[in-house]
Amino acid sequence: MGLKAVVNSPSPAASTDESGAVEVTNVGHVYETASGTTEALTDISFRVETGRFVSIVGPSGCGKSSLLMMIAGLVQPTRGTIIAGGRPLVQPDPTRIGVVFQDASLYPWLTARSNVEFPLSLRHVDRKIRRERAEAALELVGLAGFADKHPHELSGGMKQRVALARGLVQDPPILLMDEPFAALDEQTRLTMGDEVLRIWERTRKTIIFVTHGLSEAIHLSDEVLVLTSRPGKLVDRVAVDLPRPRSFEVMGGRRFEELRERIWQRIRS
Amino acid sequence: MNTATVRSTGARVIPAPVARAALVAALIAVWQVAPTIGLVDPRLLPPPSVVGPMIVHLFGESGFQGHLATTLLETVIAFLVSVPVGFILAILIGENKYASDIFKPLVFFVFSIPKSIFLPLFIFAFGISFHQKVAFGVFSTLFIVMMLSFAAIESVRRDHLVVARSYGATRMQTVLRVYLPGMTPVLLEAIRVSMIFNFTGILLAEMYASREGLGNVIEQWGQGFQLDRLMATIVVIAAIAIVFNETIRALESRCEHWRE
Numbered sequence: 001m002g003l004k005a006v007v008n009s010p011s012p013a014a015s016t017d018e019s020g021a022v023e024v025t026n027v028g029h030v031y032e033t034a035s036g037t038t039e040a041l042t043d044i045s046f047r048v049e050t051g052r053f054v055s056i057v058g059p060s061g062c063g064k065s066s067l068l069m070m071i072a073g074l075v076q077p078t079r080g081t082i083i084a085g086g087r088p089l090v091q092p093d094p095t096r097i098g099v100v101f102q103d104a105s106l107y108p109w110l111t112a113r114s115n116v117e118f119p120l121s122l123r124h125v126d127r128k129i130r131r132e133r134a135e136a137a138l139e140l141v142g143l144a145g146f147a148d149k150h151p152h153e154l155s156g157g158m159k160q161r162v163a164l165a166r167g168l169v170q171d172p173p174i175l176l177m178d179e180p181f182a183a184l185d186e187q188t189r190l191t192m193g194d195e196v197l198r199i200w201e202r203t204r205k206t207i208i209f210v211t212h213g214l215s216e217a218i219h220l221s222d223e224v225l226v227l228t229s230r231p232g233k234l235v236d237r238v239a240v241d242l243p244r245p246r247s248f249e250v251m252g253g254r255r256f257e258e259l260r261e262r263i264w265q266r267i268r269s
Numbered sequence: 270m271n272t273a274t275v276r277s278t279g280a281r282v283i284p285a286p287v288a289r290a291a292l293v294a295a296l297i298a299v300w301q302v303a304p305t306i307g308l309v310d311p312r313l314l315p316p317p318s319v320v321g322p323m324i325v326h327l328f329g330e331s332g333f334q335g336h337l338a339t340t341l342l343e344t345v346i347a348f349l350v351s352v353p354v355g356f357i358l359a360i361l362i363g364e365n366k367y368a369s370d371i372f373k374p375l376v377f378f379v380f381s382i383p384k385s386i387f388l389p390l391f392i393f394a395f396g397i398s399f400h401q402k403v404a405f406g407v408f409s410t411l412f413i414v415m416m417l418s419f420a421a422i423e424s425v426r427r428d429h430l431v432v433a434r435s436y437g438a439t440r441m442q443t444v445l446r447v448y449l450p451g452m453t454p455v456l457l458e459a460i461r462v463s464m465i466f467n468f469t470g471i472l473l474a475e476m477y478a479s480r481e482g483l484g485n486v487i488e489q490w491g492q493g494f495q496l497d498r499l500m501a502t503i504v505v506i507a508a509i510a511i512v513f514n515e516t517i518r519a520l521e522s523r524c525e526h527w528r529e
Contacts, residue, residue, distance in 0.1 A: 072435055092435045099435045108527045109450045119436040122446075152526040205326040 012212055014189045017250055018086035019068060020050035020206035022071060027080035027130045029066055029232075033183045039231040040066055044080070044168035046234060048208060050173065058227030059267060065102075067232070069177050071208060085173055094119050098167035102179045104159035106151040106166075112138065113147035137165035140199060159190040159260045161195070168199070174206045175194035182212070189213075193220055197245075218259050226266045236266040278476040298480040315497040323501040333486070333499055336503070343399065343498050344471045347406025352463055354407075354455075355414025362415075363422045373419065385469060388477050402474045402482070402517050409470025417459030421452035459519040 004029075015241040029041040041063040048054045056064045069075040070083055072091040082089050100121075106115045110158055116134040125133075140148055141161040151159055160180055168176055177196070181189040193216060200207055212219050215226045226236040238259060242250050249255060283291075297317055304311035311319075328335040362372045393402035422449065425448055433447045475484025483506055490499040 074431060074435055092437055094436045100429060101432065103428055104424075105432045106431060107338065107432075107447070107450070107526065109453070122433075122436055122438050122442055167349075259314075 002160055007201070015106075017050040017216060020085065021083075022048040022085075022174060022206060023210065024067075024071065025081045025083075027067070027071065027077045027082060027251065029063065029075070030078045033045040041077075041232040042225055042228075043231070044234050044238065048107040048206055048223075050206055051204045052219055052222045053197075053207045053209065054223045054225060055209060055211055055221040056218045056225045056227060057214060057263060057267070058232065059229045061213065062229035063232030064227050065178050067178050067227075068208065068210045071096055072176050074099075076226070092124075094170055096172055097174045097176060098170065098172040100160070100163050100167045100175065100177045100180045102182055104151070106162055108151050111148050111150055112143065112154065112162045112165075115151070116169050117164055119166060133169055134165070137169040138162070140168060140202070141165045142195065155188075156184050158191055159206045160184065160192060160195065164199070168203070168205075171203075172205070174208070177207065179210055179212065181216070189216070195221065202209055214260050214263050215251070217263070218256060224259075224263060226263055228269070229269060235261070235269070237254040238266075274382045276307050304328040310496075313496065315500055320500045320504060323497045324504060327498065327505070329489070336407070336481055336483050336486050339399070339481045340471060340475065341509075343402045343406060343482065344468055345527050347403045347410065347471060348464060348467050350403070351407040351410035351467060352414055353461060356459075357412045358411075359418030360422065368398075376412055376415050376419075380416055382489045384409045384483055385473055385477075388474060389490075392478060397478050397480065402406055402471055402479065406467050406471040409473075410467040414459060414463045417455070417462060421455035422448075424455045425451035427498045450472055450527070454521060454527050455523070457517055457521045461521070464513055464517075472506070 002028060003155045009146065024047070025045050027044040028039070028146060030039050032038075040069050043166060044067060054066065057063045058109075060198065066075060069255050070077050071084065071089070073089045084093075087096075089096070104113075107118065113131070113134050120130040135144070135147060138144055143158060143161050143165065146154065146158065146162075151162070154162065167177075169245070181192050184192065185229050186250070196209075197220060209217070209220060221240050224238040224240060227233065228235050240259060242253075242255060242259075300314070301318060302317045303309045304314050304316045305318075315323075332522075361367045362376075384405075386407065391401050391405045391408070395404055429447050429451055430443065433443045438446065472487075473485040475482035476488045478486075479485040483502055487499060487502055487506075490496075490502065
């Protein structure tokens with residue numbers, strides 16, 4: 001397969017730690033519509049090593065969100081296999097994978113703390129432990145003083161922080177983020193990007209981040225996966241060789257522009 | 270609040286609650302004054318100074334107490350039957366696409382028919398009885414409960430369900446922790462509106478043919494030209510309806526931000 005050459009090109013640092021590794025093999029997704037079957041994703045294969053920050057970009061409708069939902073175990077692929085944390089995934093497993101959705105999707109009838117506790121309470125974790133871990137997660141995302149607020153009392157950025165805390169509260173080795181900052185304003189989006197990087201550097205989780213923002217993807221990631229649409233196909237894996245931390249200077253530099261240009265060309269082709 | 274900046278501020282000199290209370294007081298004053306000065310026949314419109322003491326008097330009459338108890342009991346039983354039954358039927362229908370396609374249009378058809386035209390049939394089926402009143406109350410209420418329950422189920426946000434699934438919620442946990450709280454605001458509205466249909470159905474059945482109940486005495490006292498008693502009963506029924514409605518509305522406003 002011609003894809004193999006592309007897939008292997010960035011040569012990620014080989015790792016034997018499978019706890020946070022994600023391996024997607026020949027995944028395809030076909031769904032039925034009134035006018036017949038539509039091929040949403042075709043023959044997607046890639047591997048993400050433990051502790052890496054990988055973004056998936058592509059035009060809207062390329063199936064990048066569907067792909068993420070499959071890695072989360074929320075949607076079953078029509079073809080192919082997905083292995084996360086060393087084991088195949090047949091249904092959502094919150095101890096392996098935390099998910100942060102595009103809309104914060106917090107429960108408006110619960111406080112910030114109870115929203116963060118929600119995944120733990122589903123598993124009947126002891127009330128005291130639940131509380132401690134929720135508070136620790138809220139502190140990690142910088143919301144220590146807001147535990148008793150309800151979502152309608154929080155700004156858009158704060159809601160996403162709560163959602164992030166909810167994704168982190170069970171300390172899963174893998175965190176999936178589905179266009180988490182798409183609904184936020186530019187300034188908040190930049191702040192949240194730095195926030196995610198700070199948390200990633202502290203926790204060293206594997207993060208797979210779906211976005212339509214090319215700059216955001218380059219800014220955050222070790223590697224950017226490029227998908228095209230109809231059917232969604234993995235056309236490029238771009239290793240981001242910019243030094244961290246990535247200052248404004250780096251982000252305005254020539255290498256950044258080159259990477260951005262390359263990804264843009266691949267999306268358009 | 271911020272509408273004040275859009276609308277003319279002149280109209281806001283008196284706070285709305287004060288203005289509302291003043292309006293009600295003015296209407297009661299007109300009701301008092303008009304019959305007293307002979308603007309309307311006091312036999313046709315007994316003033317509050319007559320109706321007020323009559324309400325107190327009626328509550329002391331064992332006959333009226335019985336009528337009140339009968340109507341309230343019929344109303345409560347019909348309500349306790351129609352709301353859960355309608356809700357469960359709506360869930361069974363709403364959860365299944367095939368059942369929805371079959372039953373939803375039928376529920377809409379029946380809902381659109383004025384229920385009062387079936388009263389004679391209920392008398393044939395149940396006789397003029399307590400059961401007949403309850404059955405008609407249930408029949409009057411069931412379809413609005415189902416329609417509003419469909420809306421309540423649909424008001425649960427898809428993404429809230431996806432979150433629950435992604436965190437491994439069981440089916441039961443999803444129902445109790447996401448569906449129920451998620452549809453509570455719309456469900457409270459359903460309960461409130463259903464009670465209006467329910468109470469109306471019971472009173473209508475009593476007014477049409479009965480031996481007891483508030484609808485029965487309204488019919489009797491209307492026919493018998495006892496307008497002081499009639500007006501007093503109207504005030505009592507209105508008060509019961511308003512108190513129930515406002516109680517549920519207060520609960521609704523407490524979870525208003527859930528809809529965001």
